[in-house]
Amino acid sequence: MYRLAFLLLPLILTTFLRGQERAPEDRVVLVIHGGAGAPDRDKMPLEIKKQYHAGLEKALRAGQAALQKAGGTSIDAVEAAIKVMEDSGLFNAGKGAVFNRDGRNELNASIMDGKTRQAGAVAGICRIRNPISAARAVMLKSPHVFLIGEGAERFARDVGLEMVSPLYFWTEGSWKDLREAEAADKTRHGSGQTSRALPGHFGTVGAVAVDGRGNLAAGTSTGGLTFVFPGRVGDSPIIGAGTYAENDSLAVSCTGHGEIFMRYTVAIDIAARIKYKNESLAKAAQDVLNGLPREPGGVGGLIGLDRQGHMTAIYNTSGMYRGHVTAGGKTNVAIYDKD
């Protein structure tokens, strides 16, 4: 009797494990985020929530279409999804970028190809309509990884990207955020307090994807943070901090208090735990996020995806705009826990 059970054990185990595996169409192929700076659930009007859901859904569909095109790559999907979010004006990237202390927009973006580990990034730009496309152009059409300011803009113009006036990035919402941050700063000074805290409006966008060949890609695009010093650059364009992709581990895009994500090299830390400690994507990502310094309101969040289509989307703020699409075309968008 025992002997029979022992002999059947491998069969029972394989059947059980197969049952745990997802069907190929349920594998996630694209995950996006629109920043971990959502206001508290009770402060989010239904109408606005619907706009965000629609914006995320549109970005997912654009990314999915790019993947489905003949020869479509994960890099195509990441760029397509992020471009939609940059153009929407809803998120703190592209059109909706926030203002620095000078009342100017300085945009940053990066992209990475998990197969080749090629990467491109731009920072401190205000004349390129789609910073993510500029990052991709740096990766593919220059011998460099990172271009900043006027040089990045000249390069983008030369390779034929769409250029805009800096005024294109003016939006009422971002201007209001700046005014509020200025007023809060004055009050702090008036009361003799000094603070190094940054306003918690994390609306950066990001995408991670895996294509039919099992190649990963990641990208992130941002207007930075409201009321920062001119010239400040956060984690989003930094490979290994805000963005990273490598087929051996995962593709990851972060959002949150950039200074912390840079100091803790969040993206590369997650990749290293998967690669060298054999941790699951979910555990590695959660442990790294849990290990970051705590701040009132939380420090941010991230999305990750591996070649098998396992994903994570986690945050320690009130909410993170996010969504994913499966190989079978099912989409899911959410802002809060249990959405």
Ligand code: ASP
């Ligand atoms: N991480 C971005 C930055 O610090 C901000 C964000 O995620 O919204 O520039």
